Amino acid sequence: MPELPEVETMCRGIAPIVGQTIVQINRPPCERKAISIKPSVKTIAKKAVGQKVQRIDRLGKRVLIVLENESAIVIEPRMTGLVLLADPPSTEHLRLQIILHGKPDHNVLFWDRRGLGTVQLLNPSELKRSVIDRLGPDALVATADQLKSILGTSRRAIKVALLDQSAIAGVGNLYASEALFVSGIDPRTRCDQLTKPQWQRLCSAIHSVLREAITHEGSTLSDGTYRNALNDAGSYQNYHRVYDRAVQTCKRCQTGSIRRIVQAQRSTFFCPDCQQRRGKHASVDAASPSVDQP
Structure with missing residues (x-):
């Protein structure tokens, strides 16, 4: 951050x-x-x-x-x-x-x-x-083919790989968790086990999550550190789907509980019910929570 x-x-x-x-x-x-x-x-x-x-x-x-x-x-x-x-x-x-x-x-x-x-x-x-x-391609314009080409043979967990700035530039811990949730991918999945549809969904999710966050001028977390150029707080923290929501009910499936794990010494948040390691999970077809609804 x-x-x-x-x-x-x-x-x-x-x-x-x-x-x-x-x-x-x-x-x-x-x-x-x-x-x-x-x-x-x-x-x-x-x-x-x-x-x-x-x-x-x-x-x-x-x-x-x-x-x-x-x-x-x-x-x-x-x-x-x-x-x-x-x-x-x-x-x-x-x-x-x-x-x-x-x-x-x-x-x-x-x-x-x-x-x-x-x-x-x-x-x-x-x-x-x-x-x-x-630096890798900028996260706002990177394509699914680029991501698969750069990371597709890696044995790293996809969440860890997304933090590698030489692979994709701009994604960090918070937005990696959010994008993986939106795409329905378990953050522990190895890159070389992702399917082509998963790479496509992940790339689309990265773009949409980052654009949503920019619209809300970023996320000011509980420590209050991040501020915009006029020293005002961002507001995207009000719309996080999984980040820093451990043990809370999943906003999408309404049944799963958000889980926190540690990967590469960083906290990862995800819903075990909505995010799976291979293939397309049925819950991904359901609309993700609107950014207009905290």
Whole structure:
């Protein structure tokens, strides 16, 4: 966390800075664990000050502030990072400030409570080599054939494989659980045991779940950490089908109980009655709960 929907929401939230000029970049005093910033803030400022922001892009779970010289300030929020235009949740975890001049003027802030996030300034060749070439297809546009080609011979459990950013970029723990539920697939199923219809259903579920979550500006969980660019909570947590709903009744079959297991040291949530290891489960034909009904 944040995953693709939260990072996409951050990107859309800071879109008003496009066309504005960077006038200052600084690292506010912070007594907490220092985050990784490469090159140094002084070097980044030397190269970026005076540049206009050409566009805002997203690569997997990274925010890209692309400058007019095609270099990009790449921010990877990781576990608790936020990219903000509004005042941060607290000043003690403020890691980077980018001051811009335009109409109106904006400050982009990177806030990170746990200090696991990273910031890099990369030129196009560096970006391709160190980021783009290491990522799988973006989860919003990946096809079923791509997923099957990349993961179809793997002996890993499908839930674990979906967290591999070199296989598919943007899906994390939360949305993997949700997509597997929507597609009716048991998260423990080995990739090489999935049928073609299951790959097709899974790909469709990934797309629909991520788009739903983006519509609701992501999920703010019980710790309250994730916020959008204006420091407001997302609302997709109100529509989760299985994530963090252990022992609660399944919203689809109304008979099964959501189960929590641990896979690759991460919590997985699923309904044993609705999700099976092979073939098409009859319950998948039933409409999934609408996102308009928490």
